[in-house]
Amino acid sequence: MLLTGCVGFGEEYTRVAGFSNRDAGAIVLKGTTLAPRLGNPVHRVCETPAGMLNAIGLQNPGVDVVVKQILPTLDFTETRFIANACGSTIEEYAEVCRRFDDSPIDAIEINISCPNVKEGGVSFGNYPEVSGRVVAACRRATAKPLIAKLSPNQTDIQANASACIEAGANALAVVNTVMGMAIDVEARRPVLANVQGGLSGPAIRPIAVLKTWQVWQVAKRHGVPIIGQGGIVDARDALEFIIAGATAVGIGTALFYDPLACRKINAGIVEYLDRHRIGQLADLVGSLGTDSSPPQACA
Amino acid sequence: MNRPHHGTIFLEDACVTALQAFPGHQYLLRLEAPQCAARATPGTFVHLQCAADIPMRRPLSIMNADPATGTIELLFKVVGIGLRALAHTTPGARLSVLGPIGRGFEPDPARPRAVLIGGGVGMPPLRFLATRLATGGAWRPIAFFGSEVPFPFRPARAATALHGIDHRIDASDPLLESLGVPSRLASLATFDGCYRGYVTALAAEWLAALHAAERNDVAIYACGPAAMLQAAAAVARDFGLPAAVCLEEHMACGVGGCAGCVVPVATPDGPAMKRVCVDGPVFDARAVYPEIFAGA
Numbered sequence: 162m163l164l165t166g167c168v169g170f171g172e173e174y175t176r177v178a179g180f181s182n183r184d185a186g187a188i189v190l191k192g193t194t195l196a197p198r199l200g201n202p203v204h205r206v207c208e209t210p211a212g213m214l215n216a217i218g219l220q221n222p223g224v225d226v227v228v229k230q231i232l233p234t235l236d237f238t239e240t241r242f243i244a245n246a247c248g249s250t251i252e253e254y255a256e257v258c259r260r261f262d263d264s265p266i267d268a269i270e271i272n273i274s275c276p277n278v279k280e281g282g283v284s285f286g287n288y289p290e291v292s293g294r295v296v297a298a299c300r301r302a303t304a305k306p307l308i309a310k311l312s313p314n315q316t317d318i319q320a321n322a323s324a325c326i327e328a329g330a331n332a333l334a335v336v337n338t339v340m341g342m343a344i345d346v347e348a349r350r351p352v353l354a355n356v357q358g359g360l361s362g363p364a365i366r367p368i369a370v371l372k373t374w375q376v377w378q379v380a381k382r383h384g385v386p387i388i389g390q391g392g393i394v395d396a397r398d399a400l401e402f403i404i405a406g407a408t409a410v411g412i413g414t415a416l417f418y419d420p421l422a423c424r425k426i427n428a429g430i431v432e433y434l435d436r437h438r439i440g441q442l443a444d445l446v447g448s449l450g451t452d453s454s455p456p457q458a459c460a
Numbered sequence: 461m462n463r464p465h466h467g468t469i470f471l472e473d474a475c476v477t478a479l480q481a482f483p484g485h486q487y488l489l490r491l492e493a494p495q496c497a498a499r500a501t502p503g504t505f506v507h508l509q510c511a512a513d514i515p516m517r518r519p520l521s522i523m524n525a526d527p528a529t530g531t532i533e534l535l536f537k538v539v540g541i542g543l544r545a546l547a548h549t550t551p552g553a554r555l556s557v558l559g560p561i562g563r564g565f566e567p568d569p570a571r572p573r574a575v576l577i578g579g580g581v582g583m584p585p586l587r588f589l590a591t592r593l594a595t596g597g598a599w600r601p602i603a604f605f606g607s608e609v610p611f612p613f614r615p616a617r618a619a620t621a622l623h624g625i626d627h628r629i630d631a632s633d634p635l636l637e638s639l640g641v642p643s644r645l646a647s648l649a650t651f652d653g654c655y656r657g658y659v660t661a662l663a664a665e666w667l668a669a670l671h672a673a674e675r676n677d678v679a680i681y682a683c684g685p686a687a688m689l690q691a692a693a694a695v696a697r698d699f700g701l702p703a704a705v706c707l708e709e710h711m712a713c714g715v716g717g718c719a720g721c722v723v724p725v726a727t728p729d730g731p732a733m734k735r736v737c738v739d740g741p742v743f744d745a746r747a748v749y750p751e752i753f754a755g756a
């Protein structure tokens with residue numbers, strides 16, 4: 162999958178010769194709010210060791226423009242398109258989902274990491290109980306498959322995953338960016354205008370793999386699939402997430418390195434399955450072995 | 461599907477054919493990138509990987525593109541880790557190049573006197589523009605370049621005098637001189653034959669000596685540091701001229717996907733955030749600096 166915030170509203174990367182939306186199983190569109198947002202001032206991005214920080218500020222034209230003007234320009238035969246719903250209040254999340262409900266969108270991902278204006282800007286996703294309320298409100302608003310995107314910036318991701326599943330999430334995206342900050346020491350100022358931003362890229366991969374494995378312990382009991390993400394740049398990285406429990410994987414930052422990475426990752430996974438004589442990807446999901454329980458021998 | 465931009469940016473493993481060092485940590489880099497070379501226009505840029513261990517790309521303007529030989533030329537000044545690493549590349553090395561990217565200059569044929577104002581590493585897209593205008597029809601380009609480090613070429617003695625410019629100011633860009641495009645150089649440092657002051661002040665002196673009727677043929681094209689672009693916009697306002705400015709901003713994707721590289725722009729529908737990479741990097745100065753033109 163191609164991850165939200167990295168591929169605009171689904172068509173941007175088709176500028177690159179050789180890139181095709183068909184190479185991705187799904188494309189998650191940019192985070193969308195009820196009203197249009199201009200987003201943050203610049204700088205919005207900066208490179209950091211093995212990754213980058215971003216603070217885009219949810220620049221988007223608002224859900225009505227997305228549904229009425231952008232979705233009709235997308236070719237739904239090429240891949241599946243997933244919306245990413247954002248809000249400052251629980252009501253806003255639900256309303257965004259309701260407006261996507263009557264559209265060709267294939268699924269809705271709920272970005273529960275947004276700041277909650279009623280609680281002084283603390284992220285909804287920090288608290289399992291609040292996360293559950295957001296998902297429940299969205300659940301009532303749409304019959305589309307719902308993906309809850311979990312934040313790594315919280316104490317107990319397993320409790321949060323449980324709350325989202327109980328509230329009706331059909332899948333979990335693990336994980337969103339890790340909050341970080343970079344300082345221009347010469348100017349003694351933050352590099353990002355927003356001061357803090359989300360860290361992505363290989364720097365967060367070990368964190369994301371751990372969170373995926375932790376969430377898997379909860380999700381497997383409910384048969385809820387995980388979309389693993391955070392710093393994947395090649396097939397080996399993707400396999401880490403799958404072995405830890407992810408059914409699907411997504412890339413964002415890796416596209417900035419190599420816009421044609423998707424095809425290579427898919428080919429690398431197929432090569433791995435062949436080499437290990439594993440019939441289907443599902444057999445690999447959550448197949449992590451430990452000393453007390455070695456990996457299952459594959460057929 | 462209506463996809464006018466589809467497949468217009470190419471990913472190439474470009475071979476380094478030359479790297480030439482100039483004073484002030486400036487480098488001219490020549491690359492074999494045939495698909496990019498075939499499509500590049502002045503103002504477009506490449507997003508390139510400086511070294512294998514620095515995966516995020518760096519945007520650099522295309523200074524020249526030769527479709528016949530498949531080569532492109534870049535000129536850069538070392539700033540930080542990325543361009544420092546790039547300065548250590550060697551002929552034969554391969555660099556991942558994504559380009560050409562962006563909407564470049566769209567010179568207005570109704571205003572054949574194109575005044576090019578470039579500062580520092582803002583010169584490359586304007587040298588490219590001058591090259592293309594010199595070989596294409598009725599254009600009468602003229603360039604004013606400024607630099608606070610020695611110019612990344614050995615200045616030539618200008619062959620022809622320019623009305624309104626002191627004859628002792630005769631240092632010019634040898635490339636443009638060879639193409640028959642007049643140019644003059646400016647610096648706050650004391651360089652032989654250069655105007656001592658801001659490049660925008662030099663351009664204003666030349667514009668002031670034109671007849672009002674001649675100014676109807678003029679449009680300004682500028683690239684350089686933000687302060688220079690604002691000064692160029694003020695010159696355009698003072699002389700009632702249109703101006704296009706080529707902007708810089710930190711970039712991640714370089715292809716319009718991340719909205720990391722935006723600039724606030726005034727539009728008929730109110731303020732908007734435009735992406736420097738694909739909506740620009742060239743913008744109308746009035747849209748980018750409405751406050752400079754307010755009341756003009």
Ligand SMILES: Cc1cc2nc3c(=O)[nH]c(=O)nc-3n(C[C@H](O)[C@H](O)[C@H](O)COP(=O)(O)OP(=O)(O)OC[C@H]3O[C@@H](n4cnc5c(N)ncnc54)[C@H](O)[C@@H]3O)c2cc1C
Nearest residue numbers: 518519520521535536537539540541542543581708709710
């Ligand atoms: C469209 C465009 C064309 C450009 N053309 C040229 C050119 O022809 N010659 C030239 O020397 N420079 C040019 N620049 C500026 C050049 O991209 C930066 O100087 C370069 O990215 C600095 O990288 P660094 O790693 O050396 O510096 P660092 O300061 O270490 O970079 C850190 C991060 O900030 C980004 N960054 C820092 N300064 C800039 C900047 N001014 N613009 C964009 N990103 C920046 C870097 O890309 C990197 O991600 C251009 C910029 C843009 C946007």
Ligand SMILES: Cc1cc2nc3c(=O)[nH]c(=O)nc-3n(C[C@H](O)[C@H](O)[C@H](O)COP(=O)(O)O)c2cc1C
Nearest residue numbers: 164165166192215272361362391392412413414718
């Ligand atoms: C520039 C940029 C913008 C992003 N915007 C959003 C967003 O609007 N909503 C969201 O849920 N995640 C956003 N993300 C997070 C990504 O979707 C992804 O979860 C994260 O970057 C980890 O994957 P990666 O390391 O492969 O990039 C953004 C990431 C980047 C790099």
Ligand code: FES
Nearest residue numbers: 714716718719737
């Ligand atoms: S750099 Fe990503 S949109 Fe311009």
